[in-house]
Amino acid sequence: MKIRKGIIFLTTYFNEIEYKRFGVVELEKNGFEVEFWCLIKLIYPHVPPSDQSVNQEITKKCVFINTRQEYIKAVSEMNNDVLVISTVPYDISNYFIYRALSTYHVKYSFILCGPALPAVAEKKCYKNFKAYCQDKLRAPLFSRLAALFYRKLPCTWIGIDPAYIVLVAGNKGYSDQLPINKSTLICPSHSRDYDLFLLENKKEWVNDDSLCVFLDTNVPYHHDTLFTGEERNIDPASYYSRLRDFFSYLEEKYNYHIVIAAHPTSDYVRHADCFGDREVIKWQTCALVRKSMLVLTHESTSISFAILYNKPMIFLTMNSFKGYATFSNIEKCATALKAALINMDDYSRELDIKSLMYVNSEIYNRYIDDYIKCPRSSDMSLWDNFSAQLKEQEV
Template sequence: MKPVIYIISTPLSLRDYRRYGIEELQNKNVDVDIVDISSLIYPDKYKGNNVRSCDFCNVSYVSKVQDLDLFINQRRVDHVYITIGFLPKRILFKLMKKGSKVAVQMWGPIPLAHVGTHRFISRIKKPIVITKKIMTKLYEQVKYGNIEYDYYLSVDEVKNKQNILCHSYDYYLHLLDANNVKNQSNSNSSVVFLDQMLPYHPDFSLSGIKNTINSRSYYQKLNDYFSFVENKLKVRVVIAAHPRSIGVENYSELFQGRDVIIGMTNQLISEALFTITHYSTAINYSVINNKKIVYLLSSELISIGMKNQLELMAFETDSEIVNIDITDGFYQGNNNNNNNKYKEYKKKYITQRCDDITNGQIIINELLVNN
């Protein structure tokens, strides 16, 4: 069996360690190395101590091009590289130069609404940085041409590519946790909010987009709505906290004493009456567990240009939208989820496979053994 080297461009969390398939491969005695190049890709954000060390597995950290070259030259040609998402072409070229095979593990597809050009431009926080990134990509296109990955690990087939169909990360984790998660279809003890930590989400700064959400106003509206639901339906609202919220000081206090739980989203949804969200991709768990979804709109969501995205996701799942700026628009719990819509959504965005083979085993069978 061929050894594997994972190339990651953001610091590895325990959640990533599981959902990327690294833990499963190591448990099945696959020789796996992990290389963190986040300091090389995002030097302004990840410098020295800003890249947290990993305390649950061995990770090699590379911050200079010369160090990456040295690492590659010390590895055998038969290693298979798996990159998490697409890397700059200059990095991909280095990985392929020695003759090793390279696969890209793609994020699962999501419904993606069009954002108007004028709105996008108005949200740009650092136009010089954005321009520099565009120029870098153009330069790499000229220098390296149409260099391509050897394999695409994806939920849906990429046209004219060598595809290996995998499950979405959420469905993969659902399979891994199948013995611990039981769908409580008749449960009515809780409603789950799929938190996105919108006022603090790091992707805004990474992408150079200005975050205009007022934290105080945003959380006050959320808590008012949660209180309404709790009083009206005689249930408790539980917060399925965003995984990265662990880095925000006193984050749980923002939800006025409600249970704030990290790392148990699938379990929480399986036991819930329904789920509440803005446009979180964790609705995959709602679809998998056949739970109703209510989408929350507010002026804060409109201010960051996500109204179209929210409306598209509601359409794709045939679900209700509630504007929490309007007090008489609160959800009454009357809509029924459309099973046909959920089946379509699952096939488009969660998995197209007809089996429940785990992603780690798929990688072994179709990438490490048969290629």
């Protein structure tokens, strides 16, 4: 049966960011109808409604589903020319999501092409056996065993059909803990950031030997903590004050021009003056990194741009980050990329920043192959590639 419609299962807030991220324009250009199902209240019922306004035109493309009954009824009414593009985590708590799709024989897919951090993507390492046991024993025994068997058992044994198609970015983008088997089409591709990289390369540019870019992650206000369940008590005033002090030090000592590449979820109109009088620019991270001579970051996934453009990076941390699982990846990322790490609460004013501006090209190239772009995969845009793969299956 020819696929004519894609339904994107969202587990986060529906907004313009998600609309662009899932290539609606490209999919429609290739002849597919596109619809979003926002499952945030179904998967994360504790998460409060978004306080951001959304363009009414794109909201027309989104169906908001709040209960299991609504979800199962909607799935049962799907036509057989539909392909679901799922972002719902494949774990035991979401069994009903994939069981319903299988019951009504709805094809579904995974797009494993989001940006990845090397420390997050690698398997967790432990200092010793005691640390391993402490981590594993946090969850009840039954829950841990159930989760283990759920992911390890063949999906068909528990009544779940295998995914129809999976797009992967990089050699390590593939996961063997998804509901797949020999019938699943595994398609090598590249990350969404690589699409932006290709578009940026078509433009003219001028390198700025004084430009230093900070990859903002909206630390005090990011809504990701609502989904992870991690309570993050980072005082905004203290956090931004520490950044401003460090940036001023770099500007005064090295005559750098520091620009803030604002995170997509940030609102620096509402939270004005966080970075002093420095320029804050949104939606131009790739272009800013391309022109820069140094990139500063905590653990932003936009490090992909720095790696693609072979830019030196310095990872920044501070004492208030200690104890948070999210920020523990900062040091791991720096180590994995052999990049410098600076604690902004504890560094010498005699520090020679220029001596820390180095790039390990071998590691950068390996990161590209592992997490950004499968070797020998097409430079066709991610969603054009996805569309082409679907059309090939119809032949």
